[in-house]
Amino acid sequence: MLGKxxxxxAAVAPGHVGEVMVAVRGGTEAFNAYANDASxxxxxxxxxxxxxxxxxxxVVVSPA
Amino acid sequence: MELxxxxxxxxxxxxxxxxxKLMWRVAEPNEALIISGLRDHSDxxxxxxxxxxxIVTGKGTFVIPGIQTVRxxxxxxxxxxxxxxxxxxxxxxxxxxxxxxxxxxxxxxxIANAARRFxxxxxxxxxxxxxxxxxHLRAIVGQLTVEEMIRDREKLTQLTRxxxxxxMEKLGLNVDSLQVQEIDDPTGYITNLGRPHAAxxxxxxxxxxxxxxxxxxxxxxxxxxxxxxxRRHSQIKQSGYQAEIDxxxxxxxxxxxxxxxxxxxxxxxxxTRVAELEAQREEQRLQATVRKPADAKAYxxxxxxxxxxxxxxxxxxxxxxxxxxxxxxxxxRVKVAAAADAEHVRLEASARAESVTAxxxxxxxxxxxxxxxxxxxxxxxxxxxxxxxxxxAEALAENQDAVIGQQLAENWPAIVEAxxxxxxxxxxxxxxxxxxxxxxxxxxxxxxxxxxxxxARNLLSxxxxxxxxxxxxxNGKVTNAIAPSDAAKQGKA
Numbered sequence: 001m002l003g004k005x006x007x008x009x010a011a012v013a014p015g016h017v018g019e020v021m022v023a024v025r026g027g028t029e030a031f032n033a034y035a036n037d038a039s040x041x042x043x044x045x046x047x048x049x050x051x052x053x054x055x056x057x058x059v060v061v062s063p064a
Numbered sequence: 065m066e067l068x069x070x071x072x073x074x075x076x077x078x079x080x081x082x083x084x085k086l087m088w089r090v091a092e093p094n095e096a097l098i099i100s101g102l103r104d105h106s107d108x109x110x111x112x113x114x115x116x117x118x119i120v121t122g123k124g125t126f127v128i129p130g131i132q133t134v135r136x137x138x139x140x141x142x143x144x145x146x147x148x149x150x151x152x153x154x155x156x157x158x159x160x161x162x163x164x165x166x167x168x169x170x171x172x173x174x175i176a177n178a179a180r181r182f183x184x185x186x187x188x189x190x191x192x193x194x195x196x197x198x199x200h201l202r203a204i205v206g207q208l209t210v211e212e213m214i215r216d217r218e219k220l221t222q223l224t225r226x227x228x229x230x231x232m233e234k235l236g237l238n239v240d241s242l243q244v245q246e247i248d249d250p251t252g253y254i255t256n257l258g259r260p261h262a263a264x265x266x267x268x269x270x271x272x273x274x275x276x277x278x279x280x281x282x283x284x285x286x287x288x289x290x291x292x293x294x295r296r297h298s299q300i301k302q303s304g305y306q307a308e309i310d311x312x313x314x315x316x317x318x319x320x321x322x323x324x325x326x327x328x329x330x331x332x333x334x335x336t337r338v339a340e341l342e343a344q345r346e347e348q349r350l351q352a353t354v355r356k357p358a359d360a361k362a363y364x365x366x367x368x369x370x371x372x373x374x375x376x377x378x379x380x381x382x383x384x385x386x387x388x389x390x391x392x393x394x395x396x397r398v399k400v401a402a403a404a405d406a407e408h409v410r411l412e413a414s415a416r417a418e419s420v421t422a423x424x425x426x427x428x429x430x431x432x433x434x435x436x437x438x439x440x441x442x443x444x445x446x447x448x449x450x451x452x453x454x455x456x457a458e459a460l461a462e463n464q465d466a467v468i469g470q471q472l473a474e475n476w477p478a479i480v481e482a483x484x485x486x487x488x489x490x491x492x493x494x495x496x497x498x499x500x501x502x503x504x505x506x507x508x509x510x511x512x513x514x515x516x517x518x519x520a521r522n523l524l525s526x527x528x529x530x531x532x533x534x535x536x537x538x539n540g541k542v543t544n545a546i547a548p549s550d551a552a553k554q555g556k557a
Contacts, residue, residue, distance in 0.1 A: 010222055017225045029170055030238070032229045056173035057233050 001053040005064055008033070012042040012061065020048055020061055036062035090124040094139050096168075096175045097125065098183060101132035119172050119179070137179050138186060141167045141240065144194040150205040152213070159248030160205055164197050165241040166232070177236030193237065200228040201242075210253055213244065220244070 004022050009030065012018030018033040035042055036051050042063055052060035091097045100117040118125075127134050146162045168178040182189050204223045205213065212219055224242045232239055247254065460467055472479075 010218065010225070016222055017229055019221075019225060025170060027170070030240075032225055032233075056169050056171050056177065056236065057229070057238060 001050055001059070004050050006031075006048055006050060006059075006061065008042050008044045008046045008048055008061075011044050012040075012048075014039055014041070018042065018044075018061075020050075020059060022050065022059070031057050031059045033059050033061050036060050086129055087126050088124050089120075089127050089134050091120050091122055091136075093122055096121045096137045096139060096179070098135040098137055098175075098179050099125065099127060099132055100135075102128060117179075119175050121170075121175070135179075135183055137168065137175065137183060139168050139170065139175075141165060142190060142193070144190045144197060146194060146198055146201055148198050148202055150202045152205055153207060153209045156210060156251060156253050158205065158210070159250070160201065160244055161246040161248070162201060162242060162244045164193065164201075164239060165243070166193060166237045166239045169233075169236055169238040174233075174236040174238065177234065179236075181235055193235075196231065196235075197228065200224070200231070203227050204242075210247075210249075211257070213247070214254070 001022070001024065004024070006020040006022035008018060009021050010019035012020075012033050012035045014035075018035075019030050020033040021028050021030055033048070040063075042048060042061070047064040048061035049064045050059045051062055054060075089097060089099075097120040098117055099120060121139075143163050143165045146164060147159070149157065149159055151157050168174055182192075185192075204220070204227055207223055208216075208219065221242065224239060228239060249255065
């Protein structure tokens with residue numbers, strides 16, 4: 001999971017849980033996303049890199 | 065023998081196949097195999113060993129019957145319908161019907177979590193999720209306004225993740241979608257929300273329609289006016305032409321009679337001229353034949369009358385002087401004689417007065433006695449006479465005209481004679497106005513007689529009313545009535 005590139009489908013913002021779509025296991029799955037820099041706002045459509053993975057469905061991302 | 069060997073081989077093959085069939089289990093794409101029992105030591109990243117069971121997805125695996133058990137966990141999409149009463153951020157009560165679509169997560173952690181919770185209760189999974197999600201939805205709606213709920217899908221999903229994500233992860237579930245299917249709005253908030261806009265749109269529509277209608281009506285009326293104007297022009301022209309036609313026709317119709325009348329007028333004018341000329345000729349002729357001789361004759365007569373008058377005036381004046389001298393001499397004579405007579409009479413009278421006084425005294429007493437006797441006799445006879453007079457007066461009143469007529473008839477010859485008397489004294493009468501003059505004189509005399517007649521009639525009728533109309537009295541009055549005509553005769557002379 002780590003290092004994979006995904007696409008933000010719901011904006012990641014302080015106090016908001018965002019959503020990213022990541023290609024894994026031959027399909028794409030949606031994960032709840034938080035920003036690596038907590039004060040950062042990442043609008044939807046932005047490409048992000050997964051820097052942390054908290055199973056089962058939470059990732060921490062930073063803009064690619 | 066060979067056949068036996070072949071049979072044994074086939075039997076072994078069939079047995080091996082059946083054994084393989086019993087031990088080889090395949091996971092379908094939409095399911096996970098949960099294998100528990102003999103610990104599998106293979107430590108690949110794709111399988112997770114936790115709590116001693118193995119999860120297999122998307123491939124086959126050997127399972128040792130009797131030692132290991134295989135359970136299948138469906139990874140299919142599921143949905144739970146929600147129907148809750150809730151209150152929005154503004155405190156407006158709403159009935160929300162929604163559907164939540166979820167599935168078991170595809171990673172081993174989610175499958176493991178779900179397997180531990182739902183493996184024997186896969187059918188009740190929907191009910192469990194419904195119970196969990198009812199509370200979450202109520203919380204979600206409580207953070208939204210009605211407008212956001214209707215319009216802001218992003219916020220709805222974001223809140224869904226925020227409030228339910230962690231909890232769902234515990235269950236190993238992944239929420240794919242939360243849909244609000246229906247909002248029951250008992251206060252009519254949503255209806256009212258759209259009402260101003262709907263009213264504005266309706267009013268704009270009405271305004272547009274009205275203005276379009278007005279414009280159309282205006283155009284129609286303008287067109288009508290233009291049509292009317294055109295009709296008026298055409299009718300005016302038609303009338304003008306018709307008038308010209310009528311005039312021409314009338315003129316043509318009158319031409320015949322007019323020429324006839326003109327010709328007739330010429331004839332009448334000529335005839336009038338002829339009549340005038342004839343009248344002039346007649347007048348000339350009368351002037352020559354009648355008027356001139358008459359004038360000459362009148363002049364002759366006037367001259368003769370004037371000469372006659374002058375001679376008679378001279379004669380009358382001579383007579384007047386003679387008569388005047390005679391009268392003066394006679395007056396002197398009479399005056400002397402009268403003085404002598406007066407002296408004689410006075411003496412005689414005084415002598416006789418004395419004698420008469422004596423005789424009168426004697427006679428008076430005798431007369432009084434006689435008078436008293438006579439008075440009695442008269443009174444008696446007077447009463448009788450009065451009676452007879454009254455009777456006659458009544459008779460007169462009833463038939464006055466007959467009586468008068470009778471009296472006039474009796475006296476007519478005397479009346480006419482009296483009227484003709486003036487002409488008896490005239491020697492010669494010259495009348496300046498011809499035959500008419502004679503008739504005038506006669507008429508005057510006769511009218512004087514007639515006047516006397518009328519007077520007599522009046523007097524007679526008056527007398528018959530006032531006093532006793534004796535025959536003698538009526539005669540005397542008639543004579544008196546004639547007297548003015550005598551006076552007139554003397555004046556003329």
